[in-house]
């Protein structure tokens with residue numbers, strides 16, 4: 001398939017403290033496979049994605065040691081203390097022959113239910129829009145601001161507000177520079193788009209499925225298992 005060279009960057013060096021338990025959540029199973037495997041499989045199944053770089057914790061003892069999935073290379077590097085550090089480490093570890101202006105898709109290992117059609121639309125949008133693009137969804141609930149006692153102190157306007165998902169797709173060189181700059185400023189970028197925005201970019205929001213959930217708590221894993229098991233059964237039935 002024609003189109004830009006695309007690399008997947010998967011931050012997977014987290015500890016899953018909000019989830020709890022001994023096993024880092026990216027290695028917990030849903031529909032019989034680790035969350036990280038679901039994420040990598042969908043990313044690498046896209047014809048434009050040429051490989052994946054996975055950022056792992058320095059003491060990761062559970063990485064299965066994949067060197068390829070879907071017939072494409074799976075590389076790994078050591079991540080950092082924050083998610084943004086892990087993303088930057090992965091960008092720096094990309095192969096020397098990966099073009100500096102290659103499109104990179106940064107996708108959380110903890111988001112196992114990425115849909116192939118959402119991925120395809122995101123890549124098309126990020127290829128056409130110089131400032132990149134991210135998957136997300138408009139906020140559809142009323143938003144409340146709470147005080148430390150969980151008492152409502154305000155209702156916040158939701159017009160124009162979106163929830164940011166991943167993948168977030170940007171040109172490799174621009175994203176590396178933006179992440180370095182935001183780190184040097186002492187600000188914690190909770191997603192790649194934040195770093196790009198601070199660098200003056202205006203990334204595009206591409207509406208994706210709400211079930212592209214990030215597994216953060218045990219309840220999320222229950223939902224992810226249901227969604228992925230259902231996807232597998234629908235796929236098996238053709």
Ligand SMILES: Nc1ccn([C@@H]2O[C@H](COP(=O)(O)OP(=O)(O)OP(=O)(O)O)[C@@H](O)[C@H]2O)c(=O)n1
Pocket residue numbers: 010011012013014015016017018019025026055079080081082083084086087108109110111214215216
């Ligand atoms: N220093 C870090 C922190 C997070 N991540 C990754 O970034 C993704 C999203 O982060 P999050 O959901 O916050 O995962 P954790 O940091 O593991 O969760 P927690 O904040 O509850 O510890 C996950 O795939 C996680 O593995 C990472 O690569 N490096």
Ligand SMILES: C[C@](O)(CO)[C@H](O)COP(=O)(O)O
Pocket residue numbers: 083108163164165166190191192214
């Ligand atoms: C990148 C992200 O998934 C976009 O919503 C989110 O910011 C990750 O946050 P986390 O606290 O690192 O899970």
